[in-house]
Amino acid sequence: MKNRYDTRTATVKRKIKLPRVAVILTALVLFGFAVFFVIRFIAKHASQPSAAAELETLWAAKDYESIYTLTETLLHDVPFQNLALTYRGYAAFFLALAQTDPQQAQSYMDTAVNSLRLSLISAKKNLKPQIEYMLGKTYFHKNILSAYHYYADLAVHYLTEALASGYTADDIYEYLGLSYADLGMTNESIAAFTEALSVNSSETLLLAIARQYYKNGQTEAAKPYLYRIKNMSTDEVFILTCAQLLGDIYISENNFADAKAEFEMILKKDPNAADAYYGLGLIYEQEGDLIKARAHWRKALKAQVNHPGALHKIDSKK
Template sequence: MNGSSKQAHIFKRKSNLVRNVLITLSACASLAALVFLFCRFIFPRLPAGAVRSLRKSWQAYDYESVYETSKGILNTAPFNNAALTYHGYAAFYLGVSSLDKMDEQNYLDEAINSLRLALLDAQNSLKPQLSYMLGRAYFYKNTVSSYYYADLAVKYLERAKTLGYKADDIAEYLGMSYAALGMTMDSIASFTEALLVRESDTLLFSIAEQYYKAGQNAAAEQYLFRVIKECDDENLVLKSRMLLGSIYIAEEKYEDAAKEFAGVLEKNANSADAHYQLGVLYEKQGDMVKARSEWRTALRIQVNHRGALEKLTD
């Protein structure tokens, strides 16, 4: 190849390189423009008036208004983060305050969907609170659904704690969620942590239940004694006496157990559980006539009492 041909070849290669660079830059610019337009369409900024309206309704605890306003925004901007957050929060509070179980479940489903989407594009400063609210939503979903969501409640509540979120009730929610999963020692640890924040009779009873399940009867008894002695809620006192009676049966303290069940029946003669447990007590003592009589009484009070049915069909 002579010098002239070589120069022409080099010039041609340089021209092709420049052309390719220009094509690449043009493609990148077009792609960036498309991404920008896509984001403007999918994640448009809310008008100032809409933001003020949502904030005003939220501060007035008007969750119905927040729900409807945010729903309208999401119809045209389905991934707007502020609207998703407001909608998730409002749906949650409407759900947990609903007296209709179907409505509660539908609201909680909306809350979970909105909060999960909001988390995908949330600022880091908002992720701890969003995780906390999502954990709470799954906790209540677990209480009204025939499926289990306690594991997801734990996942997001623990994530909120890890991210540094502080809430007085987070440890108690974790305790109840771990209990639902059968993770007894984790439940006890969370409930004990919750006691440091706020003591309540319900919390004391919950800890007693978990200690009983863990086979630590002595610890369970101490918490039950406190509830029975100090609690003003008669139903919770009766539940505590029932559990204490069951512990006494396990410890073969039959006279003490009989006193607890008799105390329950004195306050509520139609307690099927108390009659059932008396039957179990008599069974332990070898008196099957009295045992079966108590179980039949339990079934007259509650025709589908599982324990009594099983005992009488054995």
Template sequence: MKIAENTNLYKIRNMKLLKMSKIFAAVFSVLLILFVTFYIIIESQKNNISIRNIKKAWNDNYDYQTVYDISKQFLQTKPFNNTALIYNSYASFFLSQSQLENQKAQEYLDECITNLRIAIYNSKKSIQPQIYYMLGKSYFYKNSLSSHYYSDLAVKYLLLAKENGYKADDIPEYLGLSYAALGMTVESISSFTEALLIRESDTLLLSIAEQYYKTKEYNVSKQYLFRVINNSKNDNIIIKARNLMANILIDEEKYDEALEEFNNVLQKTENSADAHYGIGVIYEKQGNIVKARAEWRAALKIQANHPLALQKMSEN
């Protein structure tokens, strides 16, 4: 009987100890969490890692590198904080634009896109159109840096921004260029025409002319090219416009006028592979293959991988 009582007492004592150890473990866990939280706050304040300092760096002088550095540190402890995600992505975008190395620019753009896509799920509805806009621009520039194609995503998010009421003067031009990259000529012309109503530029006029050339609307294309050639002060744009004008004249079988345009290009720069290639095409159409091949060889000396000159040399 006494042995049974001792056994019960032993069990009760063990249960109390187990209960006390659980309470102690729970209290210790709470204290540990409080300590870690307190430590993070102190360290954050010590290193100026706070949303307030991120905003200050942005608002004071658009210090993108500082915004990027602080927001990145902040996200290490709070990876889903929308404000930090958005500031980090915007800073990443602008830093990508200033990079001389293609690889580094792509890394910043990838970080920008990743953080924007995370931020959009928990963002307020009022700022979602702006996020769509930045995503569209980021994919546009990623397309220009990469061997992959992102123009479809650029179009998707730029249209979402536009449909949700976001207004930015450059949206129609970005859409026009993205549609052009996708071979959607009609949509490209429509967007470029809209962009032209907002702001006229030489590059925009040339882009519209290129799209009308693709649809074989030569007279319309030439009207835009005339405006570029007569008004632009940028020699590179004028050279592109004259080369395109000459190609239209070749298609119209106006070979003497086309040759004159190509010669105007070569007067500005002897290193125009496209002009030499085009002159070769004129000689080919006139039945002079010897002179044509000489021009294509000249094009390949300037640009060894000129695809059209290479093709002509292999065929003739």
């Protein structure tokens, strides 16, 4: 009887002890997981200062590819980390500008837009204007790369937001002027370009403002900018472009002699200048010489088979 009793007692004791062991083991496992995650959290946050320093070093070296790679790793570990998002957006922007493949450039621009918009959500107040400025520039270049130019309004939005916040940059008004021009907002474009001239009088800017004045019917205001480019430029492409626009202005003013001189000068330097042939055709048409006019429009089509003006004139004069 004693042995049977002892056996049952031992079994009961084992049954009592087993659940306790399971509880202890479970607690140990949970504690282990807790320690692991705490260590991981501390390690990540302890590494942030070193990551920030590394990003600053890479930025100073203009090593945008390495910044792009490093921020991808940082965001994989800690999604929506503002510092990583900001650096990734900036790096993607400059990588896009360096691309020769438009599709690859567009892909980088998309990454820049997404990263900067996310970083803007949690950015410190004093950093938001700079991010808005970069977003405006990114949308401007995205607009250029896109088959359908739907992003000029976003470029204007973020650039004006940056200005309203007190942010300044030498190129901000030039970007604004070009974006307004894409939107057909000629007066706003001229105003922005005029502001830009106070810090920059590049040939590109002078030509841009002259085009806007011409588009707005203000030919007298456009001509001084074109004269400046012709007198100061050593770039033949700019000189010929200005001569073409001057020729168009002279035609609009019925000054056919000066217009003809501009177009003939262009053709001496570039015998395949379709627009110059087209302009000469317009002059001969106004002078009543349709034979010479059609001959020059045909030359324009030989230089550029799809020249819209010459195609229209040839079809309408049959």
